[in-house]
Amino acid sequence: MERLLRLMPADSGLCFLVVQHLDPARPSLLSEILGRATSMPVMQAVHGNPVQANMVYVIPPNHDLTLTGRRLVVRPWKAPRGHHLPIDTCFTSLAEQLKGHAIGVVLSGTGADGTLGCRAILDHGGRTLVQLPSEAAYDAMPRHVVEADNASQVLALEQMPAALMGGVPDPGASDALLQILLHLRQATGHDFTQYKKSTIARRIERRMQVQQIDDQAQYLTLLHGSATESQVLFNELLINVTQFFRDPQAFEVMKAHILEPMLASTPRDGVFRVWVAGCASGEEAYSVAMVLHELLQAHSLALTVQFFATDLDADAIHLARAGLYPEAIAADVGDERLKRYFSKEEGGYRVRKEIREMIVFAVQNVIKDPPFTRLDLLCCRNLMIYLGPTLQNRLIPTFHYALKAGGVLFLSPSESIGGHAALFSPLHRKWKFYRAIKGTVAKSIPLDSSLSWVPERTSKLPGHPAKMTKDTNLAELTRRALLQEFGPASVVTDLAGTIQYIHGDTSRYLRPAPGQASLNVVDMAREGLQLELRNAVHRAAGSTETIVTPPLSVVSDDAVRLVRLSVRRMADTPAGERLLLVTFQEQAQPGHAPAAQASKRSAAPTRERVTQLERDLAYTRENLQASIDELQDANEELSSANEEMQSTNEELQSSNEELETSREELQSVNEELVTVNAELQAKIEQLGDMQNDMKNLLDSINIGTIFLDTHLTIRRFTRDAVKIYRLIPKDIGRPLADITSYLDALDLLVPAQEVLDTLIPREIELRTTSGNWFLARLLPYRTLDNVIDGVVMTFHDINTRVANEQAVQAARELAEAIVDTVLEPLLVLDHELRVVSASRSYHRTFNTSAAQTNGHKFYELGDGQWDIVALRDKLGTILERNTSFEGFEMLQDLPGLGPRTITLNARRVNGQGARPHLILLAMQHQPSRT
Structure with a gap:
């Protein structure tokens, strides 16, 4: 909203009018925030204030903002049933008050608030601008408006100021729209002038946006010069909105209560004919065909099915014939029917041949x-x-x-038969199934019909009347002659009184009623018969x-006749139509009274006159x-219908409440998901x-590491681990036993399993085939929950240490060899004067061993023979x-x-670092002087 206001001129x-979903429990700072983005005055809406140009009015929290005349209406929102939809409320008010001058703008947001309001604005001639869902931070609100086909224009935010400044529709746009439709009828042969103007106008507006034309008159000029654009517009006006098993409950009703009884009553060698009108891309037709196929298979019926599916759009018919649909249809069809009637192909599912060949x-x-x-059966839904x-x-x-007699018409829940209740009887009011009522005279087509396929009547008589050869039936001729001569004048009607057949001369009792032509026997009855005839x-x-009436006085040809009416039910026709027989029996007039008594009768009513009046x-x-x-x-029927309407209304209200509750929950879940998504x-x-x-870290310390799971399968490894095992990135997930190592005849799998079993870490020094030395540490892999979930193997390079130890060992061996080579006895003492080592000559001279010497203090050797105070001091x-000393x-x-006599020579050998000093003590014994 800030970006949009920055782009708008002042x-x-x-x-x-700015309407947003605000926290109802907190004061709003929205007007202050938006005030920083525009030089236009921004204020919170106040009830009763007049609206002014170049102003921004912001809705207060927990209120509804509407318009009455040119003044703001701000009312607190009282929480009734359902969810608070302030955008729909505001848009609907703008549509009703401003008509074609209202513009609804839907930007980023969650939920579907604004969708119904945009529909109201379009229906009243206004415009709706919707932000591109791909651009919106939250695309739910703009996407719902676009999917409902309630968007005049779908634009990026930067394009909206130019669209808003484009003004409102031209008052003369309706004339231009009519000219566009007339041109389209001339170019394509199809007339859209009787289609709903709101739908047609939106689709023409969409083509104008593509061509970047703002005026319908300019677009009409383009159509006159471009046959291609005329065809494209024609394709745009075609309605191709359909899906498999739309309204699944309706198809369940059709299967169980409509088709199954009809198929059961059809002769085994009969033909069952179906027509799906306006089939679009074929989903509806295939849905009906699948239901039919299921019933035929379930009851082992071998009926011949003639199935027709038609549409105005040739491209849609081409798609329907191919029968290839995207994978998204799986949710509509269901798993069972998907496996039975579809085959999986690249790009989607194709209807199997046995179903395609039915249609x-x-x-x-x-x-x-x-x-x-x-x-x-005739299906025409959502056309x-x-x-x-x-x-x-x-x-x-x-x-x-x-339809034939008893045939069924299937419409969508949004459609009805309108004012043609006499042609159909309802079978299921909710899902709009109707049974055709047929009479003996075809009266389906209205007298003023302009349908081009209705044949014109001809007044020309055939040149040679057809002759039929038939054996003479004297009984039949006699019966007809007697009926013609002695049978009373009669008419056959249906239960509503519409005449189906006339026998004899009924001109004395019936005459054409004034006004629009009618064949209703009551309307045609002469004066004196209508009341009794209607009752009968x-x-x-x-x-x-x-039903027999008393003699009735009928005025005909300036004469008064007494006629008795007889009305009786006839046997039903083979088509199931119920008929009535109305008979007119003329009664004899009573004799005239003598003239002498005429004055007396006129003076006072006789008993006969009183009886007549009483009758x-x-x-x-x-x-x-x-x-x-x-x-x-x-009244009872109206009351029943009213109760049904109330029940339906309650069901709709209940469904609406459930939908609103579900939408609130979905919005809450969506907000929670947004938060969780940010956290994730x-x-x-x-x-x-x-x-x-x-x-x-692992790369910098140069320590090879391999992480194993409980099955000693490789989870991951570091770069330096390849010095021990021949590892590549694809080895993750493979058992370590399958990987070749560089180790010199050493298998680490056994100690790794022992660590996993005993949880005791192990250290192993190992050598590779190339001569490198490593210290392998095997430790249990512990999770943060202190659960053992594998083994960690680390390999430390110890080449330097091993080399040093080997050098020290070599030096030691060299020193010992030198010491052992010298003939004089030698001792090596530490800082505590303990013997570190002694030469062979010492052991030989003093007849002792290494066990008796090494580790013992120098003064304790030889029963303390070296324990001399002067030697200690030295x-x-x-x-x-x-x-x-020497x-x-x-x-x-x-x-x-x-x-x-022993001569001792001693010298200190200096240590390095933490190593203590040593004393090298050499001994020489003098030969005996005797």
């Missing part, structure tokens, strides 16, 4: 082309809602003509008894009572950062001052040699 001459698809204009006849009243009144009698027909239609009064009472009964019946997006970004950090001085002599008793 002197546009328009007045803006004959053809291009037909149902308005002017002759219909199929003798039909058992008449696009037609004007004139076309509807022509089409219903056409459908009646096409009514009573005879409701019972099986014969007339009784008849009048009976007629009045019959009229009262008829009125009561009509943040977590995804956070997880991506963590994964990047982890990858860089050795202590060496450690403290880094000095040495030539320290002492007398020792050597095994096998006896007393000998």
